[in-house]
Amino acid sequence: MAESNAVEIRDVVKVFGFGEFAFSAVDHASISIRKNEFFTLLGPSGCGKTTLLRLIAGFEFPTSGEIILNGEDIAAMPPFKRPINTVFQSYALFPHMTVADNIGFGLTMLGRPKQEVRDRVAAMLKLVRMEKLADRRTSQISGGQQQRVALARALAPQPKVLLLDEPLSALDYKLRKDMQIELKRLQAETGITFIFVTHDQEEALTMSDRIAVMSAGKILQVDTPRAIYDAPTDRFVADFIGETNFLRGRIGSVSGGIAQVETPMAGRISATLPPDFVPDGEVTVVLRPEHACLWLPNDSAPCQTTGTLENIVYFGTDTHYHVRLQDGETQFMLREQNKPLQRQRFSVGDQVGIMFEENAARVLRN
Amino acid sequence: MTQPGANEAERSRDIRKRWLLSLPALLIVLAAATGPLLIVVLYSFLSPGPYGDVQWQPSMDGWIGVFLERDMFTETLSIADAHVSILIRSVMLSLVTTVVTLLFGFPTAYFIATRPERTRELWLLLITIPFWTNLLIRTFAVLQIIRNDGLINGVLMKLGLITRPIQMLFTDGAILTGMVYVYLPLMVLPVYANLEKLDFRLVEAAYDLYATPFRVLTRIIIPLAKPGLIAGSILVFIPALGAYVTPSILGGGKNLMLGNLIELQFGQGRNWPLGSALSITLMLIVTAALLFYVRNVGSQGSRHG
Incomplete structure (x- = not known):
């Protein structure tokens, strides 16, 4: 099992500052990142994802814990001894070197023969489609091209793991979309494990094999994009990724991993429990806006709950409905995909029924 | 659409104005930097006076003396x-x-x-x-x-x-x-x-x-x-x-x-x-x-x- 892991982070803590100013940037984090995986660290700024990346790269050393690479604890190893390379947010290209010299730098430092360096640089330039700009200075190429050079430079020494620190954040929207596809292609072609740091949930969902969601130095959930989106286990994860409805209630009965939750605003909801979670008293139930649908009261359908339609927002691809539930406080949001030339079925002020999709509601850990 | 001739005149007036504006600076550079330097260059090609100063008599002795010296008795030059x-x-x-x-x-x-x-x-x-x-x-x-x-x-x-x-x-x-x-x-x-x-x-x-x-x-x-x-x-x-x-x-x-x-x-x-x-x-x-x-x-x- 350990053989299939590229990097294992075991109970890593990183504390900055001393005494009363001490601050845990990474707080008892443990993750196993598999070989050939596109792994994403996702979280808001200041959540510790970049610190964790810097710990893996070797720019910081953990206060405690182990970082295992190929069965060896590298936590105290300097960066120039780790078979790990980084694509920096600022690219950090060497301004006094040409594009080709930048890409060849790592191999030269490893003492590879000149011919090998030259061949590898040529192959890398081809891989990122930059053959024509080999002899340019890095200040003479565009932001997107610098991005490609930074990628080629980090990939050239064929590292075991490639770290990417929000590499797309400086690019404009169109270029970012292209680079997302490009990155996936490079990862597939090179077979190198990618650890990608971002605060952009969409980027994380579209590119990753698995995502670790971080908040305040802690890793909250590690799972596939689909599971992170459909089955968040923490309130933070549910809130950070996508839009969500939260419903508070009391646990009624539990059987087979499904809990019956009594809520004041939507009656009894059957919701899936997170694994290894023993619910106790008050819980929060989460439901995505597209996992419910609206009915007019005269449609004879088994509604979960009813409410008053307060607002309709047209978004092009879909329409958002905001419904005030029967308790008069909770606002519930639904999302329906638009169909061509669809007649508007509802209008503001309508009494509407809401139906939940089966197995869509989930209990959160807190 | 201005006449090419008028354009020319305007440009030359512009250039004259620029020179006029930079004149004070040029004067200072001339008087404070170039002037004294020219005096030094001039002095190096004159003869020494008996009590310091220079005599207005052109001579290369100053420059010769930089690397060579004249023997007091035989008048021959050596390094x-x-x-x-x-x-x-x-x-x-x-x-x-x-x-x-x-x-x-x-x-x-x-x-x-x-x-x-x-x-x-x-x-x-x-x-x-x-x-x-x-x-x-x-x-x-x-x-x-x-x-x-x-x-x-x-x-x-x-x-x-x-x-x-x-x-x-x-x-x-x-x-x-x-x-x-x-x-x-x-x-x-x-x-x-x-x-x-x-x-x-x-x-x-x-x-x-x-x-x-x-x-x-x-x-x-x-x-x-x-x-x-x-x-x-x-x-x-x-x-x-x-x-x-x-x-x-x-x-x-x-x-x-x-x-x-x-x-x-x-x-x-x-x-x-x-x-x-x-x-x-x-x-x-x-x-x-x-x-x-x-x-x-x-x-x-x-x-x-």
Whole structure:
């Protein structure tokens, strides 16, 4: 099992500052990142994802814990001894070197023969489609091209793991979309494990094999994009990724991993429990806006709950409905995909029924 | 649509106005910089007067005297060994001073540049404090430390490590020590200014790409700090070459440098044309050094500076 892991982070803590100013940037984090995986660290700024990346790269050393690479604890190893390379947010290209010299730098430092360096640089330039700009200075190429050079430079020494620190954040929207596809292609072609740091949930969902969601130095959930989106286990994860409805209630009965939750605003909801979670008293139930649908009261359908339609927002691809539930406080949001030339079925002020999709509601850990 | 002729006239009026506006500056440059220099050039081609000054009689003796000397009795010319050795000592001492200030100045500047931003100014202040004191006093302070009954010899004698004082004063080493002390800030400041702009993420990137700390220094930091290192070297080398006060006090009049030799011609030597010729020789050496800088670093520095 350990053989299939590229990097294992075991109970890593990183504390900055001393005494009363001490601050845990990474707080008892443990993750196993598999070989050939596109792994994403996702979280808001200041959540510790970049610190964790810097710990893996070797720019910081953990206060405690182990970082295992190929069965060896590298936590105290300097960066120039780790078979790990980084694509920096600022690219950090060497301004006094040409594009080709930048890409060849790592191999030269490893003492590879000149011919090998030259061949590898040529192959890398081809891989990122930059053959024509080999002899340019890095200040003479565009932001997107610098991005490609930074990628080629980090990939050239064929590292075991490639770290990417929000590499797309400086690019404009169109270029970012292209680079997302490009990155996936490079990862597939090179077979190198990618650890990608971002605060952009969409980027994380579209590119990753698995995502670790971080908040305040802690890793909250590690799972596939689909599971992170459909089955968040923490309130933070549910809130950070996508839009969500939260419903508070009391646990009624539990059987087979499904809990019956009594809520004041939507009656009894059957919701899936997170694994290894023993619910106790008050819980929060989460439901995505597209996992419910609206009915007019005269449609004879088994509604979960009813409410008053307060607002309709047209978004092009879909329409958002905001419904005030029967308790008069909770606002519930639904999302329906638009169909061509669809007649508007509802209008503001309508009494509407809401139906939940089966197995869509989930209990959160807190 | 203006007539081409009218356009021409307007442009020439514009050019005239520009010249008129820059006239005061040009006058100052002419009167304060070029003028005195021309006088020095002129004097170097005249004959010395018996009590100093010059006689209005053209002569090449001043220039001949820079490298050659006329035998008093036979009137034959031979190489002026004293001048040549002073010239060589001046260049050598200035070069060594530059190298030593580089060796001390670069780590100092690097240290300051890597401090937290709040404390950097304090360190810079400490570096510049010696500047607030007169050069003469600073030089005498060095003299107090290294003279025979000075601080170093006193301590060594008290400790019983030596029985007789070591002769440190009035040697080339004394001049070197004094010049390094005096010119060190001139090296630290430009190097610091350069290192302070250095993007330390580049250092991280190099570490990440398997460069050892020594390789990071030689492949990344020094190449990027090169404009500052060169600027500092020039700022040290040029005044060191013409140094007068430091070699005169710490060299004790025996170990002359070019500055002292020039002073001698205008004082006791009463040979102003030779003094002028020596001054211009010094200036030519400096110009050559500057041209070397411009050729090798100037253009490259601006590309990524």
